[in-house]
Amino acid sequence: MKAIDRKMVRDLWGMKGQALAIILVLASGIAVFVMALTTLASLVQSQETYYDRYRFAHVFAHLKRAPNSLAERIAEVPGVSRVETRIVAAVTLDVPGLAEPGVGKLISVPESHAPSMNVPHLRGGRYVEPGRPGEVLVSEAFALSHNLKPGDRVNAVLNGRLQPLKIVGIALSPEYIFSIREGELFPDDKRFGVFWMGYTELAAAFDMQGAFNSVVLALNAEANEPEVLRLLDRITEPFGGIGAIGRADQLSHRLVTNEFSQLQGMALLTPTIFLAVTAFLLNVVMGRLINTQREQIAALRAFGYTRWDIGLHYCKLVMLLVVIGVALGTLVGAWLASALTEMYSAFFRFPVFYFVLPPNVVALALGISVAAGLLGTWSAIRRASRLPPAEAMRPEPPADFRPTILERLGLQRFLSVSVRMILRQIERKPRQALLTVTGIALATGMLVLGNFVIDAVDYVIDFQFFNSQRQDVNVAFVEPSSHRALNEVRNLPGVRDAEPYRGVAARIRSGHVWRKLGILGLESEPRLFRVLDAEQKQVRMPPEGVVLSEKLAQILEVRPGDTVTVEVLEGDRPVREVPVSGVFADYSMPSAYMHIDAVREMLREGDTLSGAFLAVDSQYLNTLYKQLKQTPKVANVSVKRAALDTFEQLLNENLLRMKAFNVFFATVICFGVVYNSARISLAERSRELATLRVIGFTRGEISMILLGELTILTLVAIPLGLMFGYGLAGFAVTVMDTETQRFPLVVSSATYAFAATVTIVAAVCSGLVVRRKLDHLDLVSVLKSRE
Amino acid sequence: MSTATTRERTAVFEARGLTKVYRLGEVEVHALRGVDMELYESEFVVLLGPSGSGKSTLLNILGGLDVPTAGTVRYREHSLTDDDDAALTRYRREHVGFVFQFYNLIPSLTARENVALVTEISPSPLPPEEALELVGLAPRMDHFPSQLSGGEQQRVAIARAIAKQPEVLxxxxxTGALDVQTGVVVLxxxxxxxxxxxxxxxxxTHNAVIAGMADRVIHLSGGKISHVHDNPTKVSAHDLVW
Known part of the structure; x- marks a missing residue:
């Protein structure tokens, strides 16, 4: 090994503490980056394979009833490669061990062979067989949450008749990756299950022999989806079609995509910030490290080493650190990613599981780190070799210290000599002070960002489940009912309050942009289901016009006072021009509300309601559930508490775990940065401090000077870091603003306190290490080797 | 060889009108104010003067570590004042050996490795061991600078300077940082x-005693050469006392 390479190895060994800190900082940034991108790539790959292998349909349409022969006409639509017709029916379930009524979705399948699309993947048991009544496949999520096995039975109300369903197989379907029922926000595997039943039997139960009410299509590569949707709508409309949708609007797919896009927001934003900050820190740390070797660089130059030789020497050192850091970060990141991918795959119940470590992710991580390291090194070397070697070896001229601002203001009598030294030092080397402050502030900011996600989600939960939705139970009727139904519900046991609503499926259109959604008609100032704006103020339902969520208004490009076209997709399918009377900000899917009377008028109906929100005395919940289960009129009961539990569980599994990783790595980075800042300050000033010791300062006094500086810089950095963190959170909010979900910019004081505490603890620990080093400062050698 | 008269010998260095002004903090220092001088092949010259007389600046310019504000320096047929940084680096690498007052050894390398640091980039170096032998440090060549005394460190620095077989040292x-006995060993x-x-x-040096071992002594003061004298009665370093 060449002598100069030996120097590198020994230098590295000599600063192993700092080197380790740099490696850990870098590895942390890389780990988060690799973890997130790898998880995302693996999930996307798994999803695509799943869709492909189990032939997830491209187009979905529901209608009231159409003869099976209509399939031939549908197949003639240009671009359609396969057509599958079926019957889909919602039923109330009575599941052993579940107090409240469950909801089942029954989907017909051919008895003799698997369907050509949305193929159920058998996880256990067997497929349904012809001629055996009551046989069904059940979705795995539902089966697992009730511990159902092939051979078990579940009772269901089919078209008003109680009938046992005999489970013969457990299945998964790409159509129900998220088994979530219409109108709900979150999957609820306990109360909602998907069942596949032979066509003949299901048709018999619902009087649908020779007919279908649902059709799915596969498209070929040349298909023009909007055109297919348009033509399909035209074909199905006479049969009560409520509008075909593509994958993008399919509920499960949309939620998976939404999860992915949130994951992507996290996967791209957080790690990119981590990596950028890490790159900056690497740059600063390497730069300062090299500055402390100014004399050695000058000596090397004096012997005839060129700038290029010296640059190469330090680049090798940096590269060694970078390569170790990137390798470590990649390993840890890939390991965490495989765990996360497995967790997500289980969460999404993908029957196929892929783990891919995209080489370009690693290459990108390496490239950015190398560039950052080299940039820092290069500028430091340029600075170090700008002076002729003779001058670089000469002791630095006494810097032009000046009285600080405080002293110029005449406040020096309040400052001790040590404090004056600290302040003058900071003022004289503002660049170094600035870099230290910036580094610590960035690390603090990342801690804020890491925790912010949870603050935002807590806020949304509070907003959604406690301030906005105050009902306990939502009861939906099979058919729109009269006011009498409301009174019946009101008289059920334990019901303290009941509030009617009239929901209607509609297409809201402005120009060529449209969205299909349910418009919810509410009383003018509902007590239970309250529509709130971003300031948590209740939005009153105006007697006329529609109130849109801000996101929907943005999509439709309308403002209050403009008009939208509402195409109702039920009954007589009226089309109305409706004024936009208000816009409110919210955090979930695009939504639209009207006064209940306005909906009724639009539908030319009397006193109808499609369901009611109930406030229920919790003691009576079980009695209420029992009653509701036996009420044929009730199609759907959703319990807010249950939804909230599911939502929180979902969070714990995914977001919280990822957040924990982010916070962990942010903490490592924070420690690494603070420690390095302290060590570099020590290296830069050891000569000066030794001189002070020689002229009679005590260890405590010189520690005070160095640690005092660190303290001041840390204290300045923390508030800046908190502000920076808030800014990052704001940026994250912008990036994660999707059509189906947004996050409010809310940072709790606990998050700020956590970030500040970690930084302070890191500073105290680093201070102790530096203090120990100061105690062992070799006065003689420090003074002897230089002037 | 070194005792021969200097008249007919080739000049290795020829400096004309050297001036150097640099800023030290807020002060402008005139380190050299028009120096003319020559250095001849194989001679031993002592530059004598009090601190601040400009002798270090002069040496640094001759060694290509610094550039004059005005004036010219020629090294053999080659003008150093026209050289850029790369050319000066090559000049230092191939022709010049330096010994500094504070040794400037690389603390993370042993004596032998400190010498090797230079031999590895020189066209025709001595083996590091041989260079250390010449300064009497063969037994201690695997020691780190921190394990060597000041005199030993300075001798490592000398070995490092001569290992490339420079034309000028x-x-x-x-000896500025050394006691008398150690200083003599180094000299x-x-x-x-x-x-x-x-x-x-x-x-x-600012130590007039050392001038006794020179072929020629150049006195500097206030950035100018005050006078030059030949020293016919050269004494060995061993006999110097101060």
């Missing part, structure tokens, strides 16, 4: 190099 207060090493390898040697 420039020493800046080589003996330098003397031996000059004598045995015929290396043109310039030593800076």
């Amino acid at each position: 420039l020493c800046d207060e080589p 003996e090493a330098i003397e031996r190099i000059n004598r045995e390898l015929g290396t043109t040697t310039a030593v800076i």
Whole structure:
């Protein structure tokens, strides 16, 4: 090994503490980056394979009833490669061990062979067989949450008749990756299950022999989806079609995509910030490290080493650190990613599981780190070799210290000599002070960002489940009912309050942009289901016009006072021009509300309601559930508490775990940065401090000077870091603003306190290490080797 | 060789009108104010002067570590004042050996490795061991600088300077940080190099006693050469006392 390479190895060994800190900082940034991108790539790959292998349909349409022969006409639509017709029916379930009524979705399948699309993947048991009544496949999520096995039975109300369903197989379907029922926000595997039943039997139960009410299509590569949707709508409309949708609007797919896009927001934003900050820190740390070797660089130059030789020497050192850091970060990141991918795959119940470590992710991580390291090194070397070697070896001229601002203001009598030294030092080397402050502030900011996600989600939960939705139970009727139904519900046991609503499926259109959604008609100032704006103020339902969520208004490009076209997709399918009377900000899917009377008028109906929100005395919940289960009129009961539990569980599994990783790595980075800042300050000033010791300062006094500086810089950095963190959170909010979900910019004081505490603890620990080093400062050698 | 008269010998260095002004903090320092001088092949020259007389600046300019504000320096047929940084680096690498007052050893390398640091980039170096032998440090060549005394460190620095077999050896207060006995050992090493390898040697000092071992003594004061005298009664370093 060449002598100069030996120097590198020994230098590295000599600063192993700092080197380790740099490696850990870098590895942390890389780990988060690799973890997130790898998880995302693996999930996307798994999803695509799943869709492909189990032939997830491209187009979905529901209608009231159409003869099976209509399939031939549908197949003639240009671009359609396969057509599958079926019957889909919602039923109330009575599941052993579940107090409240469950909801089942029954989907017909051919008895003799698997369907050509949305193929159920058998996880256990067997497929349904012809001629055996009551046989069904059940979705795995539902089966697992009730511990159902092939051979078990579940009772269901089919078209008003109680009938046992005999489970013969457990299945998964790409159509129900998220088994979530219409109108709900979150999957609820306990109360909602998907069942596949032979066509003949299901048709018999619902009087649908020779007919279908649902059709799915596969498209070929040349298909023009909007055109297919348009033509399909035209074909199905006479049969009560409520509008075909593509994958993008399919509920499960949309939620998976939404999860992915949130994951992507996290996967791209957080790690990119981590990596950028890490790159900056690497740059600063390497730069300062090299500055402390100014004399050695000058000596090397004096012997005839060129700038290029010296640059190469330090680049090798940096590269060694970078390569170790990137390798470590990649390993840890890939390991965490495989765990996360497995967790997500289980969460999404993908029957196929892929783990891919995209080489370009690693290459990108390496490239950015190398560039950052080299940039820092290069500028430091340029600075170090700008002076002729003779001058670089000469002791630095006494810097032009000046009285600080405080002293110029005449406040020096309040400052001790040590404090004056600290302040003058900071003022004289503002660049170094600035870099230290910036580094610590960035690390603090990342801690804020890491925790912010949870603050935002807590806020949304509070907003959604406690301030906005105050009902306990939502009861939906099979058919729109009269006011009498409301009174019946009101008289059920334990019901303290009941509030009617009239929901209607509609297409809201402005120009060529449209969205299909349910418009919810509410009383003018509902007590239970309250529509709130971003300031948590209740939005009153105006007697006329529609109130849109801000996101929907943005999509439709309308403002209050403009008009939208509402195409109702039920009954007589009226089309109305409706004024936009208000816009409110919210955090979930695009939504639209009207006064209940306005909906009724639009539908030319009397006193109808499609369901009611109930406030229920919790003691009576079980009695209420029992009653509701036996009420044929009730199609759907959703319990807010249950939804909230599911939502929180979902969070714990995914977001919280990822957040924990982010916070962990942010903490490592924070420690690494603070420690390095302290060590570099020590290296830069050891000569000066030794001189002070020689002229009679005590260890405590010189520690005070160095640690005092660190303290001041840390204290300045923390508030800046908190502000920076808030800014990052704001940026994250912008990036994660999707059509189906947004996050409010809310940072709790606990998050700020956590970030500040970690930084302070890191500073105290680093201070102790530096203090120990100061105690062992070799006065003689420090003074002897230089002037 | 070193005792021969200097008249007919080739000048290794020829400086004309050297001026150097640099800023030290807020002060403008006139380090050199028009210096003319020559250094001849194989001679041993002592540059004598009080601190601030400009002798270090002069040496640094001769060694290509610094550039003059005005004036010219020629090294043999080559003008150093026209050189850019790369050319000066090559010049230092191939022709000049430096010894500094504070040794400037690389603390993370052993004596042998410190010498190797230079031999690895030189066109025709001595083996590091041989260079250390010349300064009497063969037994301690695997020690780190922190394990060596000041005199030993300075001798490592000398070994490092001569290992490349330079044509000129420039020493800046080589004994400045040393006691008398150690200083003499170091000076003996330098003397031996000059004598045995015929290396043109310039030593800076403010210690007039050391001038006794020179062929020629150049006195500097206030950034100018005050006078130059030949020293026919050269004494060995061993006999110096101060």
